[in-house]
Amino acid sequence: MTVLERLRGEAGAAEAYPRLLGAGVDELAGALTEPGQPLWARELAAYRLGLARDPRAFEPLVLLLNHRDPPRCAAAAEALLALGDPRTARAAAALATNPLRTAYALEPVRLLTALRAPESAPALIATLGRLLSPHDPYWRVAVACVEGLGVLADPRARDVLTRAQAHPRLAVAATGALRALSGAGASPG
Incomplete structure (x- = not known):
């Protein structure tokens, strides 16, 4: 629809x-x-x-x-x-990183990925890092962060993506994102 x-x-x-x-x-x-x-x-x-x-x-x-x-x-x-x-990335980052609004963070996370703004990777890294607790109910938001970080291929995401590999719902996406990150680092600048 x-x-x-x-x-x-x-x-x-x-x-x-x-x-x-x-x-x-x-x-x-x-x-x-x-x-x-x-x-x-x-x-x-x-x-x-x-x-x-x-x-x-x-x-x-x-x-x-x-x-x-x-x-x-x-x-x-x-x-x-x-x-x-130009204010969109800052607003989306504020929404994505607000721990009181995590239930509604899926679209801000996806928007940050699409924008590819300077605020995008830091916001996704911070949000994902907060969602890596064992029983966090917002795994869909975490998956969107992992996928977004794979698209952005920002080397600052390596640590949080490595930690995400330990989570069953995130492991496949995190491995793919790390692969994308490695591929981006190997390509000519």
Whole structure:
């Protein structure tokens, strides 16, 4: 299901959905601040503004990136990537590394990987390091960190990836990430 299909389902018969779907950027920005707007309308406005690279979408998208509903987080990450705001990596790193928000860190971790920003590897290393306790319930976030570190191939990740190999749910991905890291180090600069 696409973002727009999901939001259409949430909107039901609301007349505002087709209006927002066809709205220009100024009307969309107005929907972000207009009192009484339902969450689906704010998300639709922020999503469309992000895809249009309108900077007014940044703060609402960051809030959605930290939402408890995974599809909202994924849509926000997609729009933030398209938006191209230089503050995105710092915001995603803050969300990914916040120990009180680990349950909602999957999309910020994936976004950091896609951004390949200077903040990306340090945030993924810190988050993964915190998730290596034996009974941590957020193993999906840990796997995303491991996979992201493999994509980034940052040599600073070697220690945490080596430690991740000892965890059954992370071992295969960690071995692959270390292999990618070794391959990146061997390639000509």
